[in-house]
Amino acid sequence: MEGRGALTHSVYITRTAVVTPLGEGSDALFTGLMEKRSGIGVISRFDTGKTASSFAGTIPLLDTVHGSPRILDGSPRILDGSPRILDGSPRILGLTDILLDQLGKVDQDTRLIVASTKAGIENVERGENQDALSKGIFMSGLTDYISRKLKLNNAGININAACASSTIAIAKGAALIRAGAADAVLVCCMDVVSRFVFTGFSALGAMSREPARPFDRHRNGLTLGEGAAAVLLMNSARTKESAIELPVKISGWGIAGDAVHLTAPARNGMGLKRAVGAACRMAGMDPVDIFAVNTHGTGTIYNDAMELEVLKSIFDPDRVVANSIKGAIGHTLGAAGGIEVVLCKKMIEKGIMVPTKGLETPEKSAGKMILMEPAILTQNRILTINSGFGGINAALLIEGISWNEI
Amino acid sequence: MKFNAAITGLGWVGRRSMGRPGNIRELETVGGLPEIRRKDVLPRPYKPFGRMDRFSKMGFAAIAFALEDAGMTGDSSPKDIGLVASTWTGCMETDIDYWRTVLQNAPSPALFAYTLDSCFLGEASICFGLTGEHYVINEQCCDGRSALFFALESLCMGPSKAFVCGICNSGINFQGRTLSLFNALGDRSLLTAELIKKPCREFLPGALFFVLEPPGEDSLMMISADSPQSIYDSDNHEIDDIFDLVIKYSPDMGILNQ
Numbered sequence: 001m002e003g004r005g006a007l008t009h010s011v012y013i014t015r016t017a018v019v020t021p022l023g024e025g026s027d028a029l030f031t032g033l034m035e036k037r038s039g040i041g042v043i044s045r046f047d048t049g050k051t052a053s054s055f056a057g058t059i060p061l062l063d064t065v066h067g068s069p070r071i072l073d074g075s076p077r078i079l080d081g082s083p084r085i086l087d088g089s090p091r092i093l094g095l096t097d098i099l100l101d102q103l104g105k106v107d108q109d110t111r112l113i114v115a116s117t118k119a120g121i122e123n124v125e126r127g128e129n130q131d132a133l134s135k136g137i138f139m140s141g142l143t144d145y146i147s148r149k150l151k152l153n154n155a156g157i158n159i160n161a162a163c164a165s166s167t168i169a170i171a172k173g174a175a176l177i178r179a180g181a182a183d184a185v186l187v188c189c190m191d192v193v194s195r196f197v198f199t200g201f202s203a204l205g206a207m208s209r210e211p212a213r214p215f216d217r218h219r220n221g222l223t224l225g226e227g228a229a230a231v232l233l234m235n236s237a238r239t240k241e242s243a244i245e246l247p248v249k250i251s252g253w254g255i256a257g258d259a260v261h262l263t264a265p266a267r268n269g270m271g272l273k274r275a276v277g278a279a280c281r282m283a284g285m286d287p288v289d290i291f292a293v294n295t296h297g298t299g300t301i302y303n304d305a306m307e308l309e310v311l312k313s314i315f316d317p318d319r320v321v322a323n324s325i326k327g328a329i330g331h332t333l334g335a336a337g338g339i340e341v342v343l344c345k346k347m348i349e350k351g352i353m354v355p356t357k358g359l360e361t362p363e364k365s366a367g368k369m370i371l372m373e374p375a376i377l378t379q380n381r382i383l384t385i386n387s388g389f390g391g392i393n394a395a396l397l398i399e400g401i402s403w404n405e406i
Numbered sequence: 407m408k409f410n411a412a413i414t415g416l417g418w419v420g421r422r423s424m425g426r427p428g429n430i431r432e433l434e435t436v437g438g439l440p441e442i443r444r445k446d447v448l449p450r451p452y453k454p455f456g457r458m459d460r461f462s463k464m465g466f467a468a469i470a471f472a473l474e475d476a477g478m479t480g481d482s483s484p485k486d487i488g489l490v491a492s493t494w495t496g497c498m499e500t501d502i503d504y505w506r507t508v509l510q511n512a513p514s515p516a517l518f519a520y521t522l523d524s525c526f527l528g529e530a531s532i533c534f535g536l537t538g539e540h541y542v543i544n545e546q547c548c549d550g551r552s553a554l555f556f557a558l559e560s561l562c563m564g565p566s567k568a569f570v571c572g573i574c575n576s577g578i579n580f581q582g583r584t585l586s587l588f589n590a591l592g593d594r595s596l597l598t599a600e601l602i603k604k605p606c607r608e609f610l611p612g613a614l615f616f617v618l619e620p621p622g623e624d625s626l627m628m629i630s631a632d633s634p635q636s637i638y639d640s641d642n643h644e645i646d647d648i649f650d651l652v653i654k655y656s657p658d659m660g661i662l663n664q
Contacts (some may be wrong), residue, residue: 026458115520124501139544157552160523161541168541175559179407181633199508200518259531263519275519279564390528392540
C-alpha cells in the first residue's frame with residue numbers, strides 16, 4: 001500500500017496503444033511478429049534512386065491520406081470534437097491522431113512526455129522554416145499538439161536521446177512517479193520515415209540494401225521504419241482507481257553513456273552493461289536472473305555485435321533468450337523503445353517471446369540466445385534495451401504482476 | 407520527495423561573450439550563432455571539435471566552461487557524470503544546412519551526424535569522459551526547470567556523482583527578435599529586470615550550464631526541488647527560470663540585484 005507520503009512509489013503500465021507497419025494495436029503487432037510477417041516494403045513516398053536502399057517499414061495509411069483532405073476511413077473517431085483530418089499536414093500528426101484515437105481519454109492531470117527524434121522535420125523538407133513557430137517545426141509543436149488533443153493541464157516535454165529516446169522518456173516518466181511528482185504520466189513515442197532521415201542514414205552507410213537481418217551472420221545494416229506507441233504510467237493509487245486491464249510493473253531502469261564514439265557503440269558494450277546493471281539493481285536482482293531480453297537489434301554490424309557481447313557477458317547464456325523486431329517493422333528511431341515496451345507487456349500477457357524476423361544464419365557468438373522461433377517465457381519479466389547516437393544506452397525491466405500485488 | 411544539490415560550476419556562451427565566472431571572453435557572432443574556436447574552449451588539441459556544427463560547438467563550450475568552473479576538466483578518464491539540456495530550437499540551423507545538401511543531391515554524412523539535438527551532449531561526454539546518462543529535453547517554455555529537476559532527481563536517486571544541466575538554443579530569428587539574455591551575460595549594462603521576465607524564447611541564441619553535485623558542508627549555493635514546477639534556491643525562493651540561478655550564483659559577474 002502506498003500513499004502520498006511513501007518514500008518511493010511503484011510504477012505501473014496501465015494502458016498502451018501502438019501503431020506500426022504491422023497494423024494498429026498490440027494484438028496486430030504481436031500476431032504479425034508471431035507469424036513472421038514483414039511490414040517492410042519498397043518505399044514510394046519519395047525517390048530512393050540515389051540512396052543505398054529502397055526499403056522501409058511504413059504505415060500505408062500515412063501514404064494514402066497524405067496531401068489530400070479527407071476523413072480517415074470515413075469514421076470520425078474523435079478526441080476533441082473534430083473529425084480526424086489530414087489536410088496535407090505532416091505525417092507525424094496523422095500518426096499521432098491514429099495513436100491518440102486508439103489510446104482514448106486520459107486524466108487531465110496526466111503529465112505528458114513525448115519521445116521523438118525528428119518530429120517537424122517534414123516542414124523543413126517543405127521549406128517552411130520562415131515562420132517556424134506557427135508551422136510547428138519544433139519538437140515542442142508536437143507536445144503542444146498532443147496536450148491540446150488530450151486536454152491536458154500541462155504542455156509536456158519531448159525527450160530526445162537518439163534511438164534511446166523513448167526508453168529514456170519512459171524511465172523519466174517512471175522517475176516522476178517514483179518521486180511522487182506525478183500520479184500519472186503519458187509517454188507518447190513516434191517518428192516517421194522522412195526523406196531527410198532516409199538520405200542521412202544512407203549517406204552514413206548504415207542502411208541495408210535488403211530488409212534488415214538482426215543478429216544474422218550476413219547482416220549489413222538497418223532498415224528504417226515508422227511507428228508510434230503510447231504508454232500510460234501510474235502509481236499504485238491511481239492504478240487501483242482507474243486501471244481497466246491488468247497492468248505490468250516497471251521494476252527498474254538504467255541509463256548510461258559509452259563516452260567513446262558519436263555514431264558507433266562501444267565495442268565492449270560498457271555503457272549498455274552499466275545501464276542494465278542499474279536497472280537490475282533498482283529491481284533488486286542480478287542480470288543472471290533475467291532470462292528474456294528484447295534487444296535493440298538494429299541489424300548493423302557493430303550494434304548487434306555489441307549487444308551479443310553484453311548478452312554473453314552479463315546474462316546466463318545458457319538460459320537467456322533474446323529477440324529483435326526491427327527485421328519486421330524497421331528501426332523506428334525515437335519510437336523504437338516505446339513500441340518494444342508495448343510488445344513486452346503483450347509478450348508477458350501471452351507468456352511468449354516473439355521470434356526475430358530476418359534472422360536466418362545466426363552470428364556464431366549468438367549461440368541459441370537469439371530466437372528464430374517463438375519461445376515460452378519461463379519468467380514473467382522481460383528486460384528491454386536500446387542504444388543510440390552519442391553512445392547512449394538505456395534499459396527497462398518490465399514485470400508481470402497480479403492485481404493483489406498492486 | 408525533495409531532492410537537494412549544490413551548484414558548483416557555471417558556464418555559458420552568448421552572442422557577445424562566453425566563459426565562466428572570473429573568466430569572461432568577448433565573442434564575434436556570425437549569423438545566428440557565435441563563432442567559437444577550439445582554443446577558446448580547450449587548452450589541448452581536440453580534433454572532433456573542428457567537425458562539430460555550430461550548435462554543438464556552442465553547447466559543448468558552455469559545458470566545458472561549467473566543468474572548468476567546477477574543477478572537473480582535468481582528463482578524459484571515465485567519470486560517472488550525467489548531462490541534460492533543455493532546448494526549444496534544437497539544432498534547427500544544422501537541419502536546414504543538411505537539407506540543403508540533400509537538395510543538391512549530395513547529402514552530407516558529416517552534417518547529418520549532427521542533426522540530432524542531443525549530439526553535443528555525446529561530444530561532451532566523449533571529450534570529458536562523462537559516462538552518466540545524457541539527453542535533451544525539447545520544450546516550448548525552455549526555462550530550464552525540467553532539466554534542473556531531472557538532474558536533481560537522477561543525482562539523488564541514481565549512480566551519478568555529478569550532473570551538468572542547462573539550456574542550449576540556436577539563433578533562429580523569430581519575428582525579427584534575436585536579442586537575448588545571453589547577449590547580456592557578461593555585459594551588465596544590458597541586463598535588466600525587465601529583460602529577465604520576458605519569455606524564455608527571447609534568450610536566443612545561447613547555452614548556459616550548471617554543474618550540480620551532492621551538497622557538502624562548504625557548499626555555497628544550494629537548490630532543491632520536489633517537481634519540475636517547484637524548484638527553490640538556498641533562500642527557499644522559488645525559481646521561475648534557470649537565469650534566476652545565474653544571478654544568485656555569480657554575484658562576481660556584476661549582474662546581481664540589477
